[in-house]
């Protein structure tokens with residue numbers, strides 16, 4: 001990229017680096033990405049092995065504590081998380097006060113902002129036990145809040161958590177159980193959502209994670225930092241892309257399913273038409289998460305008996321892109337969001353729940369990165385400089401002379 005440099009009196013040389021393309025904001029031992037090779041490791045473990053051999057709470061433990069848990073550590077951690085999944089009645093009232101058409105991301109970020117108001121004993125960034133409590137509370141309450149936000153949008157009564165069913169299974173039950181009946185999610189659904197949450201659990205210094213770190217660098221508490229991250233995630237160029245992909249596929253389907261015509265518009269850069277779910281700042285090769293999701297989408301849709309024409313449209317788009325110079329030259333491949341929405345849709349989630357699901361998955365990553373930052377002696381308050389381009393000093397004229 002273009003680098004503009006300037007000499008500042010106080011600090012010497014500064015460079016302008018739009019989008020921080022060439023700036024590392026920190027040192028980190030959590031997640032490794034090789035964008036050219038399409039490699040993703042959490043704490044050294046390849047994402048495909050984690051996806052196959054672990055559960056989401058194991059990955060949450062790995063990211064936040066540095067090592068995979070033993071069986072005893074995992075059961076103690078799970079038990080502790082499950083003990084905190086319920087929400088205070090006043091807290092439910094807070095969620096209930098939102099209009100039904102409120103976007104669940106607005107509900108989720110507001111509710112996470114409100115948590116320190118209800119749990120003031122868990123806000124000290126420098127006391128390890130307090131931080132552990134805040135970690136557990138966030139992991140525990142995120143699915144309950146997301147499920148409540150989902151029901152709120154449907155005008156349905158909220159259903160409370162029920163311990164011992166499993167983190168993901170109970171989340172799905174809270175979201176989908178019809179009022180007044182007993183309902184268990186299908187095992188295929190539980191496994192698929194667990195997998196998707198693992199794939200979203202961390203992705204080093206992306207937009208929302210950098211936001212969490214910069215907010216936390218002011219010594220703001222974990223909840224305040226994470227709620228800022230949720231808001232960053234809501235944008236369509238970041239976590240909001242999963243929602244945008246489904247809107248795009250819906251539009252293509254409505255207008256007759258012509259993938260070639262849509263790709264022509266993308267390549268002509270018609271009014272900012274982009275192939276949503278394609279391209280990535282770091283991956284210049286197939287996103288390894290997208291490869292896993294693509295396979296899962298095919299399997300899950302078949303297992304749930306929800307064969308979807310939109311999956312065929314998505315595959316056609318990908319096939320065109322993989323053989324088209326526009327995409328080849330720019331190294332644009334499917335990212336994690338390209339196929340996830342189709343699985344969420346098959347599970348029964350409305351489009352506006354897709355990004356909240358991403359947020360539930362990313363929670364361990366945000367927490368781990370915040371914890372690493374707090375414990376890093378090199379951390380300073382995040383305060384970038386600028387290269388000033390405005391007027392030089394001038395005098396203020398009286399209002400009638402302007």
Ligand code: ACO
Nearest residue numbers: 236237238239241266274275276277278279280281330335
């Ligand atoms: N469709 C069409 N063209 C694209 C796309 C796309 N999805 N992505 C990038 N390009 C083109 C750009 O127009 C640009 O072309 P040019 O050189 O002719 O001007 C070139 O590829 C480089 O793109 P940039 O926008 O400069 O790349 P950047 O690294 O800044 O952006 C981003 C990365 C935001 C992910 C981009 O690829 C994009 O908008 N993708 C669609 C949205 C999306 O899927 N976001 C999810 C990201 S993953 C995540 O958050 C989990």
